[in-house]
Amino acid sequence: MNATMHVNNPEAVVEADRAHVWHHLVQHKPFETVDPRIIVEGKGIHVWDITGKKHLDAVSGGVWTVNVGYGRERIADAVRDQLVKMNYFAGSAGSIPGAQFADRLIQKMPGMSRVYYANSGSEANEKAFKMIRQIAHKRYGGKKNKILYRERDYHGSTIATMSAGGQEERNAQYGPYTPAFISVPHCLEYRKREQEFGDAESYGIAAANAIEEVILREGPDTVGGLCLEPITAGGGVITPPQGYWERVQEICKKYDILLHIDEVVCGLGRTGTWFGYQNFDIQPDIVTMAKGVASGYAAISCCVTTEAVFDMFKDDASDPLGYFRDISTFGGCTAGPAAALENMNIIEEESLLENTLAMGERMMNNLHALSEKHEIIGQVRGKGLFLGAELVSDQDARTPLDEKLVGAIVADCMGQGVIIGATNRSIPGYNNTLCFSPALIATPDHIDEITDAVDQAITRITSA
Numbered sequence: 373m374n375a376t377m378h379v380n381n382p383e384a385v386v387e388a389d390r391a392h393v394w395h396h397l398v399q400h401k402p403f404e405t406v407d408p409r410i411i412v413e414g415k416g417i418h419v420w421d422i423t424g425k426k427h428l429d430a431v432s433g434g435v436w437t438v439n440v441g442y443g444r445e446r447i448a449d450a451v452r453d454q455l456v457k458m459n460y461f462a463g464s465a466g467s468i469p470g471a472q473f474a475d476r477l478i479q480k481m482p483g484m485s486r487v488y489y490a491n492s493g494s495e496a497n498e499k500a501f502k503m504i505r506q507i508a509h510k511r512y513g514g515k516k517n518k519i520l521y522r523e524r525d526y527h528g529s530t531i532a533t534m535s536a537g538g539q540e541e542r543n544a545q546y547g548p549y550t551p552a553f554i555s556v557p558h559c560l561e562y563r564k565r566e567q568e569f570g571d572a573e574s575y576g577i578a579a580a581n582a583i584e585e586v587i588l589r590e591g592p593d594t595v596g597g598l599c600l601e602p603i604t605a606g607g608g609v610i611t612p613p614q615g616y617w618e619r620v621q622e623i624c625k626k627y628d629i630l631l632h633i634d635e636v637v638c639g640l641g642r643t644g645t646w647f648g649y650q651n652f653d654i655q656p657d658i659v660t661m662a663k664g665v666a667s668g669y670a671a672i673s674c675c676v677t678t679e680a681v682f683d684m685f686k687d688d689a690s691d692p693l694g695y696f697r698d699i700s701t702f703g704g705c706t707a708g709p710a711a712a713l714e715n716m717n718i719i720e721e722e723s724l725l726e727n728t729l730a731m732g733e734r735m736m737n738n739l740h741a742l743s744e745k746h747e748i749i750g751q752v753r754g755k756g757l758f759l760g761a762e763l764v765s766d767q768d769a770r771t772p773l774d775e776k777l778v779g780a781i782v783a784d785c786m787g788q789g790v791i792i793g794a795t796n797r798s799i800p801g802y803n804n805t806l807c808f809s810p811a812l813i814a815t816p817d818h819i820d821e822i823t824d825a826v827d828q829a830i831t832r833i834t835s836a
């Protein structure tokens with residue numbers, strides 16, 4: 373094995389991968405007869421695989437991550453310069469890029485104040501859960517320790533974040549789970565359950581009130597936190613209904629419950645605002661973020677809190693257990709904040725928030741046009757360049773399309789050189805939403821190429 377293996381001997385790379393790499397989230401049996409896909413290069417919105425095939429990546433690295441696109445030399449240069457100067461010191465000390473990025477980030481988040489560094493979305497969410505649990509112990513005799521999460525939301529792959537996971541297929545076979553995580557109903561109006569919400573005039577208010585019902589059932593003095601995605605990602609690209617978020621905020625205030633917003637997908641620019649929650653009139657207590665923070669150029673995540681939350685951990689310096697006794701070893705890596713600073717500079721200098729809004733609107737219009745043409749598109753949802761199309765076999769009954777057909781549409785697009793996504797092992801029977809999250813640098817031509825590919829794929833699959 374050597375560094376030139378990629379260039380000289382692609383077969384050896386494929387064989388090494390097949391023999392020794394355990395890929396994420398895939399069944400490996402097919403690799404006995406077909407080659408695993410190996411991506412070797414990226415530039416802008418495109419990637420090339422080891423066979424030399426070029427793909428338009430409509431999912432930003434597969435999982436809505438590479439927001440500023442591939443091949444950004446200025447991020448690589450900033451990381452390199454930082455690494456040769458000072459690559460690492462434990463987060464009990466500060467670093468220059470850590471301080472600078474925290475300052476820049478907080479400027480984008482009015483009302484927020486403190487940045488706790490870690491290195492994955494799951495880990496940032498675990499930090500938030502630990503903060504909420506410790507506050508329960510410090511302030512409420514340990515009682516206010518329950519954390520609410522919502523059906524269809526996802527917060528990570530560790531056991532505690534899966535305990536807060538609302539996707540049954542992700543969770544199956546990995547229990548038992550951590551106690552005191554409690555589920556609240558989802559807010560997808562297209563799949564509303566009449567028996568729960570009746571014929572309430574405002575679905576948004578009714579769906580938020582359903583959270584209040586859970587709080588009252590559990591006892592408000594036992595509930596410390598509510599963890600929600602601003603727009604649910606892998607659970608079906610669910611844009612919250614009108615009035616939902618504002619009512620959720622009221623409920624949290626009423627019962628003294630900390631509002632933790634998981635911005636791991638929406639964070640930095642994906643919806644056309646810096647954060648997804650900024651599309652609504654709300655003020656969270658804790659915000660977690662990861663993927664788009666440095667667009668995958670370095671591993672970094674942040675758990676950001678208000679000063680009020682932070683203060684609860686320094687109110688009694690005489691208590692040896694009273695502060696946040698947590699560490700993330702790799703949260704001290706300086707590559708993350710160095711990359712994040714350049715990532716943020718790029719978003720600002722290239723006006724990528726504005727582009728996201730404009731391209732998101734174009735893509736939404738294109739998808740709506742496709743839904744007029746193809747009966748299998750039941751609903752199109754999303755915000756900015758974070759879009760989903762739920763597929764059905766019967767418009768009126770809203771019967772979810774068989775996931776094999778959903779997979780066939782994704783595979784057809786892949787054949788055309790366009791990588792799109794679909795909800796995957798999430799809700800039983802409802803892995804039927806196509807997902808789109810191209811880089812925020814997408815042009816009108818890219819958007820049209822993506823939706824043209826979907827058009828052709830649906831035409832082919834439905835006429836087969």
Ligand SMILES: Cc1ncc(COP(=O)(O)O)c(C=O)c1O
Nearest residue numbers: 492493494526527528605636637
């Ligand atoms: C909303 C959300 N939260 C948390 C995570 C977990 O992030 P990570 O895989 O970096 O641990 C994900 C990953 O997809 C996510 O979509």
